[in-house]
Amino acid sequence: MRALFPGSFDPVTQGHQDVLRRVARLFDEVVVCVMANPNKTGRFPVEERLERLRTAAADLSNVTVDSHTGGLLVDYCRRAGIDVVVRGVRGVRDLEYEMPMARMNHELAGVETFFIAADPTLAHISSTLVTTMRHGGGS
Structure with a gap:
């Protein structure tokens, strides 16, 4: 079975990498897809x-x-x-955000959504946090 792991990945975090490695063990094929919105400027170029x-x-x-x-x-x-x-979901807030999209994807195209809980040691990490730390001189 093929699965799609979509996201902005702006930037790619350890949490993204953890989810990717875990789902790669569960599905025959995983396509990681940078979903780029042409109306938004990302922090990092798509390439x-x-x-x-x-x-x-x-x-x-x-x-x-x-x-x-x-x-x-x-x-x-x-x-x-x-x-x-x-x-990947880090907590209830992520799940509340993702559920309406999951329902709509199913209604529009029969696409199922597979939720995987974030590793608790990485759940506090977000792309926004990583970018803020980099711009603030953090490591």
Whole structure:
């Protein structure tokens, strides 16, 4: 079974890498997809995010990296023949945000959402936090 792990990955975090490694053990193939919104400027260029994901997945033979600009996530799923979307959740707030999208993806295209709980030691990390630390001189 093929699964899609979508996100902005702006930047790629240890939490993203953890989820990717865990779902790569569960699915035959995982497509990690940078979902780029042409109306928003990311902190890192899409190509850089793709390269970081390729590096993170270099030893995972069943993982491919792609990007999608514009259009709905379900459009990508239909085109790629993917029926499962993977979402990592750090807590209740993430789940409350993800549930309406999961229901809509199912209603629009029959796409199921597989939620995987974040590693508790990484659950506090977000792309925004990582970027704030980098700009503030943190490590």
